[in-house]
Amino acid sequence: MPTYAFKGRNRLNELVSGEREAATQDELRALLRREQIIMTQASEKGREISIPKLGRRKKVKAKELAVFTRQFSVMIDAGLPLVQCLDILAEQQQNAFFKDVLRQVRTNVEEGSTLFQALERHPKVFDSLFTHMVEAGETGGVLDLILQRLATLIEKVVKLKRSIVSASIYPAAVILVAIGAIAIIMIVVIPQFQQIFLGLLGPGEQLPLPTRIVMAISSFLAGWGGLTSLVAIIAASVGISYYYKTPKGRWQIDALLLKAPIIGSILRKVAVARFSRILSTLLSSGVPILQSLDITAKTAGNVIIEDAILKVRAGVERGENFVDPLKATEVFPHMVGQMIGVGEQTGALDAMLGKIADFYEEEVDTAIADLLGLMEPVLIAFLGITIGSIVISMYLPLFSLIGKLATGGAK
DSSP states (O other), rough: EEEEEEEOOOTTOOOEOOOESSSSSSHHHHHHHTTTTTHHHHHHHOOOOOOOOOOOOOOOOOOHHHHHHHHHHHHHHHHHHHHHHHHHHHHHHHHHHHHHHHHHHHHHHHHTTOOOHHHOOOOTTOOOOHHHHHHHHHHOOOOHHHHHHHHHHHHHHHHHHHHHHHHHHHHHHHHHHHHHHHHHHHIIIIHHHHHHHHOOOOOOOOOHHHHHHHHHHHHHHHHHHHHHHHHHHHHHHHHHHHHHTTTTHHHHHHHHHHHHTTTHHHHHHHHHHHHHHHHHHHHTTTTTTTHHHHHHHTSSSSSHHHHHHHHHHHHHHHTTSSSHHHTTTTSOOOOHHHHHHHHHHTTOHHHHHHHHHHHHHHHHHHHHHHHHHHHHHHHHHHHHEEEEEEEHHHHHHHHHHHHHHHHHHHH
16 A cells, blocks of 8 residues: 655644555545545655656636536535535546646645635636636625626637637638639649640640630649648748737737628627626626726737727726726727716616627627628639639530531531
8 A cells, every 4th residue: 555745734724744554645635534634735655756648638628617617606505615616526527637726726725725816826727807706706705606607707708709610610611622622623633634635636726715724723733833832821821820929910910800891890799798798797796897907808809909998997097987988999889888888877887788798799699690691602602603614614625626526527
């Protein structure tokens, strides 16, 4: 049976350490609990050096976080102790990385940290929005209610992202199929026709112009031109992604996206819905308005929107009302400013922001449905015209050949 070196706290909250024999760390923890010692750290003697696991996913999906938060709120509402809740939730996690994080959070809480302090040590899993809402819940003694609101918020954000991703799958699939079909025709099929047509040409004869154009494009794509084009597209994509990581690049690309026709309008509505939903949840949870605006700016997802929110925060900090600096940014729609003004005057800003979020989330769903309805016939028409033009250009020489044969037969 292995021997473990452990550290922990006794019932007088004093640090204690020692060694015990146990089959596993869970058995050691249970053994120490019977001795009224809460274990905070343990390592098997002779195995202090560990090899990191390769290929392990070190990320927590938003859906996993939403499920965790919902279950956590139910357990807290049922009256289970905080440490026991974290213990149960950690053991049932399928994501090994998330399981380790929750175990560390449980250990920190056992050592005397608040839940906010324990969560704050893992910013890659629990962002500032999550941790500050938990802090507000702990301070106000309404942690279960705050966790319910937080779970609802994460679920709505996940739903919004899913609707955008779902809307992009169909056109992306159609475009990929179209590119694949056209590439096969141009690189594999057209060269075969080219050899046949060149063998049938008489002295001084030329193929029709559309056929020559299609064959020239085919020769370009089948040779070094196709490979060069592919490398150029990949290099441009990588270059844009690296440029986006720079402050200047992110600012320019985000600004272009918001100004883009059709897509820009949808992205602006998504940003307004996200801003309103997050700020409403924070304010209704008791987080101060300046801190709420800071957190909302960090989670905006677009540097232009983030800058506008920070300008609003600066105005509120100077003593101005919420509406004037919001309108001055010229980023948010006029209706949003009016509704927020009414909410501010009536003292129901959080409720008004929630209504704005509901409205714009519906607007996003409608806009995406309209975009899909527009893109479907456009993509089908593009695919039909492109492939139809290639087919017609290949048939033109056959028509000429049939005409010659008919003329020769008549003679």
